[in-house]
Amino acid sequence: MYDRPLLLPDGTLFVNQESAFAARRASHLNRKDKNRQALIDATLDCIAEIGLIRTSVSEIISRAGLSRGMIHLHFGGKDNLLAEAARYANEQYYNVLNKNISAAVNDSKHKLEAVIKSDLSPEVLNARDASIWHEFRGAARTNAEIARFSDTRDQRLHDLVGAMTTRICIEEGLPDAEIAARDYTTGLIALTEGLWTDYLLHPTKFDRKNAERVVFRFLSGVWSGSFNEFGAV
Amino acid sequence: MYDRPLLLPDGTLFVNQESAFAARRASHLNRKDKNRQALIDATLDCIAEIGLIRTSVSEIISRAGLSRGMIHLHFGGKDNLLAEAARYANEQYYNVLNKNISAAVNDSKHKLEAVIKSDLSPEVLNARDASIWHEFRGAARTNAEIARFSDTRDQRLHDLVGAMTTRICIEEGLPDAEIAARDYTTGLIALTEGLWTDYLLHPTKFDRKNAERVVFRFLSGVWSGSFNEFGAV
Amino acid sequence: MYDRPLLLPDGTLFVNQESAFAARRASHLNRKDKNRQALIDATLDCIAEIGLIRTSVSEIISRAGLSRGMIHLHFGGKDNLLAEAARYANEQYYNVLNKNISAAVNDSKHKLEAVIKSDLSPEVLNARDASIWHEFRGAARTNAEIARFSDTRDQRLHDLVGAMTTRICIEEGLPDAEIAARDYTTGLIALTEGLWTDYLLHPTKFDRKNAERVVFRFLSGVWSGSFNEFGAV
Amino acid sequence: MYDRPLLLPDGTLFVNQESAFAARRASHLNRKDKNRQALIDATLDCIAEIGLIRTSVSEIISRAGLSRGMIHLHFGGKDNLLAEAARYANEQYYNVLNKNISAAVNDSKHKLEAVIKSDLSPEVLNARDASIWHEFRGAARTNAEIARFSDTRDQRLHDLVGAMTTRICIEEGLPDAEIAARDYTTGLIALTEGLWTDYLLHPTKFDRKNAERVVFRFLSGVWSGSFNEFGAV
DNA sequence: GATGAATGAGTTTTCATTCAT
DNA sequence: GATGAATGAAAACTCATTCAT
Numbered sequence A, B, C, D: 001m002y003d004r005p006l007l008l009p010d011g012t013l014f015v016n017q018e019s020a021f022a023a024r025r026a027s028h029l030n031r032k033d034k035n036r037q038a039l040i041d042a043t044l045d046c047i048a049e050i051g052l053i054r055t056s057v058s059e060i061i062s063r064a065g066l067s068r069g070m071i072h073l074h075f076g077g078k079d080n081l082l083a084e085a086a087r088y089a090n091e092q093y094y095n096v097l098n099k100n101i102s103a104a105v106n107d108s109k110h111k112l113e114a115v116i117k118s119d120l121s122p123e124v125l126n127a128r129d130a131s132i133w134h135e136f137r138g139a140a141r142t143n144a145e146i147a148r149f150s151d152t153r154d155q156r157l158h159d160l161v162g163a164m165t166t167r168i169c170i171e172e173g174l175p176d177a178e179i180a181a182r183d184y185t186t187g188l189i190a191l192t193e194g195l196w197t198d199y200l201l202h203p204t205k206f207d208r209k210n211a212e213r214v215v216f217r218f219l220s221g222v223w224s225g226s227f228n229e230f231g232a233v
Numbered sequence E: 001g002a003t004g005a006a007t008g009a010g011t012t013t014t015c016a017t018t019c020a021t
Numbered sequence F: 001g002a003t004g005a006a007t008g009a010a011a012a013c014t015c016a017t018t019c020a021t
Helices: A019-049 A055-065 A070-075 A078-102 A109-119 A126-142 A142-149 A157-172 A177-201 A210-220 B015-049 B055-066 B072-077 B078-103 B108-119 B127-140 B144-148 B155-171 B177-203 B208-222 C017-048 C057-064 C070-073 C079-104 C108-119 C125-142 C146-147 C153-170 C175-202 C208-222 D017-051 D057-063 D070-074 D079-104 D108-119 D127-140 D145-150 D155-171 D179-202 D208-223
Strands: none
Touching: A019 A055, A019 A070, A019 A126, A055 A078, A055 B078, A055 B127, A055 D057, A070 A078, A070 D145, A078 A109, A078 A142, A109 A157, A109 A177, A109 A210, A109 B015, A126 A142, A126 A177, A126 B127, A142 C070, A157 A177, A177 A210, A177 B177, A177 B208, A210 B177, A210 B208, A210 D017, B015 B055, B015 B072, B015 B078, B015 B127, B055 B072, B055 C017, B055 C153, B072 B078, B078 B155, B108 B155, B108 B208, B127 B144, B127 B177, B144 C070, B155 B177, B155 D057, B155 D127, C017 C057, C017 C070, C017 C079, C057 C070, C057 C079, C057 C108, C070 C079, C079 C108, C079 C146, C079 C153, C108 C153, C108 C175, C108 C208, C125 C146, C125 C175, C125 D070, C125 D127, C153 C208, C175 C208, C175 D179, C175 D208, C208 D179, C208 D208, D017 D057, D017 D070, D017 D079, D017 D127, D057 D070, D057 D079, D070 D079, D079 D145, D079 D155, D108 D155, D108 D208, D127 D145, D127 D179, D155 D179, D179 D208
C-alpha cells in the first residue's frame, strides 16, 4: 500500500519512497516543534495576561490558533504543558543572566553588579516576564513540578551569587567571611524577590533606578570598599 | 414604642425591652458569628494546606462541618468569602505587629527591630500564615478585591516603617536622610517579603535566627550607630 | 402556669385571664390577617414586576417586610401562597366586573357592553393586573392549583356572557340563536384575552379606545340592531 | 494556497481539495448538526410536556440522550438554547403558514381564510406546538430574547394579515377602509390568540370546526360579501 | 404566633480530557 | 500528526423548606 507516489501538501511529488518519508518527517518535525513552541508561548502569554487560575486549555489553544487535542498530543496534558512552560521561562531567565554576567568586567564585584542590574533590567523585569514569574511562584508551593523551576534559592542562582559574595567578603577582609557571605547571598536574593513583587504590585510607582540604588545602598553599607550607592567601584 | 415592659411566655418579665430582645437573640447571634468565623477559618486552613486554586466550596464546608448554603448566606458567594478571609488574615497580621511594636522600648531603632523580629517570629512567619500570605500574594495581581488586603507597599506598613527609618536616618546624621530613609523602607519591606518566600519554598533549610541576622547585617552596615548584626544597640 | 397577670405588647395589663386571652386572640388575629394579606399583596407585586419565575420566597418577604417563616406559617408553603394569590386576584377581577355590570342599564346589550368596557378599563387592564393575569395564564397549564383560578372559560365569566349573548341573539331574531350565542361567547372571551396579551406585549402602542372599537365593530357586524362601533345602541 | 491535489493516508487522491475536506468533515458536521437539532427538539418537547419552569438542563439532556456539556458546546448556555428553540419554533410556524397561504386560491379573502385555517389546523394548533407557544408567551414579558420570537403583533404576521384585510375592506367598499382594516387585523390576531389559549386550557372541550366558525361568523358579519360562517365565498 | 439562621437537593456552568475521523 | 465534537466529573450557586429560639 506504500507503493504509490507521495504528494506532500506543499506540492512536492516523491516517486522514491525513502526520500519521500525523510522529507515528510522533516517537515512534520519542523511543524511539530513550531506547534510545541507555539503552545508554550501562548501558555506564557496567557499566564501573564489573565493569570494561572484562568489559564484554561481553551484560552491557550485560542491564542495559539491550534487545535484542542494538540496539548495532549505534545505534552500529555495541561499540567505537563504548564511545567514545560515554567522550565522554558526559567531557561530564558538564565540565558539573559548569563549573557549579562559574561559582558561584565571580570571581577566579583562587577559580576555581582551585573547580576543585580540584570535582575532589575527591562529585559528581565518587564510586565510579561515578571507576571509569569509571580504566577509560577504562587503555584510552586502546591505544585511540585512547577516548584522545580521556580525556586528562589534555586541552586544555580544561589551558587552563582554565593561564589561572588564569598570572594568579595574575603577581598574586603571581613571576619567570618564565609558566614557573612552566606547571609549576604540570602539577603540579596530575597531583596531582589521583594523588589520584583513591588514592581508587580505597583507598576506605576516602581522606579528601576531607585530599585538599583536600594540594593547598592545596602551593599555599600557592608562592603564600602567595593560598592557605592550606584554600583561597583 | 418599645419602651414598655415585656412578658415572655416563660414568665420572665422584662421592664427594659432592649435587654429582653438582646437576651433572646444573643445565642442566635453568637452561633451566627461563630459559623461565620468558622467559615473564614476553614477557608484559611484550606488555602494554607491545599492552595487557593484547590480551595473549593466543597472543601471549605467539609472542613468547617457546615452546610453548602451557608457560604452564600453569610458572604453572598465564594469570592466574597475569600476577600473576607484576606481581610481577616491581614487584620490578624497587624494585630500581632502592633502588639509587638507596643511592647518594644520606645525609640525608633527598637521599634524597627520589633517590626523585623515580629515579621520573622513564629507568631507571624509560621507554615500556615506564611502560606496564606503567599497564596493571596499570588492572587492579588488578578483579583482586585484580594489585592486590597495583600499589598507589599500597603500604606500602613510602609508608613509605619517609613516613619521609623526617617527618624533613624536623622539620628544617624545621614546626608539626604529623607531619600535614604525611603530607600531603606523599600528595601526592608522587600527584604522581608523575600525572606518569607524563602521560608515557604525551603521550610527545612530556613533558620529564623539566620534570617534576622541577614536583615540586621544590612542595617548595621548602613546605620552602624543604631544596629549590630543582632538587632538594635 | 397561666395564673399570672398578662401584659400585652401594647401595654394593656390583664389580671383576669378570660378577657386577657380574648383580647390577645383578637389582636393576634388582626395582625395575623394583616400579615397574611401583606404576603399576598407582596406576592402579586412581585409577579407583576419580575415575573413568576423570579418570584422567590426571599423576594416576597423582602417586599412584605416580614419574616421568612411566615409564608409556611400562614400558607404552608410557597405553592399554596401562589394559589391563594391567584384566587385573590381572580376575586378582585370579579368584584370590579360585578360592580361595573351592576352600574349598567338593565338590558342585555348594555350589560354586555359593560363587561367589555370593564375588561378594557384601566381598573382591570392596567400594567400590574394584566401582568399578574398573564403570568398566571402561563403557569396554569402546568400548575393545577393555579389553573383553577385562571381560566378563560371560567364558568362564571362564560355563563355570565353566555346569558347575555343568548338573549341578544334572540332579541336580534337570529336563526339558530343558541348556537350563534355560544360562538359569540367563545369569540368574545377569546377576543378579550387576545387584546390583553396585545396590551402587555405592546404597552406603548396599545390604545384602549381602539381596542373597544375593535370589539364593537365585530359585534355591530353580527348584531347590527344592538351595537355600533362605539358600543350598545 | 489549498489549490493543489491532496493525497489522503488511505491512498485517495483529491485534485480538488474542497471536495476532500468536505468529504472528511461531512459526517462530523452532520453529527454536530444532528446533535444541535436534537437539543432543540428535546428542549421543545420538555417545554411542551412539563413547562418552561421545570425545563432544566438535566431534563433536556436526559431526553436528548446527550451529554451535559453539549448544551454549552453548541449554544453557550441554557438561555441561548431556549432562545434558539423559540426562534426555531417561530420559524416552523411561519413555514407551515406560508405553505398554507401558497396553496390557497390567489385572492385576499381566500388567502386570509388560509391564514385562519392554518392557525386552527392540527399542523399548527396541536398539543405540543400550542403548549410551546403558550410557554414562550408566558416568558416573553420578562425575557427579552424570547420576546423577540414570541410576539402577537409580530411584524410579519401583522403585515401579512394587514395587507389582506386592507384589500378586502376596499373590495367590500367599506367607508374608512384603512382604519377598519387595522381594527380587523388587530381583532383577528387577538381572536386567534384567544382561541389558542382556549384550546390549551380546555383541550377536551375545544372543537376545531367550532373555532373556525367563531372566526368566520365575525368576518361574515363585517364582510358579508366575502365570507360566510364557513369561510371565504 | 414569629423569626431568621441553617439546610441540602437541585440548578447551571466550566473545563481537562478523550477519541472517532 | 492533527482536529474539534463530545464527555462528565466537579465547580459555584439558588432557594423552598425546616426548626430552635
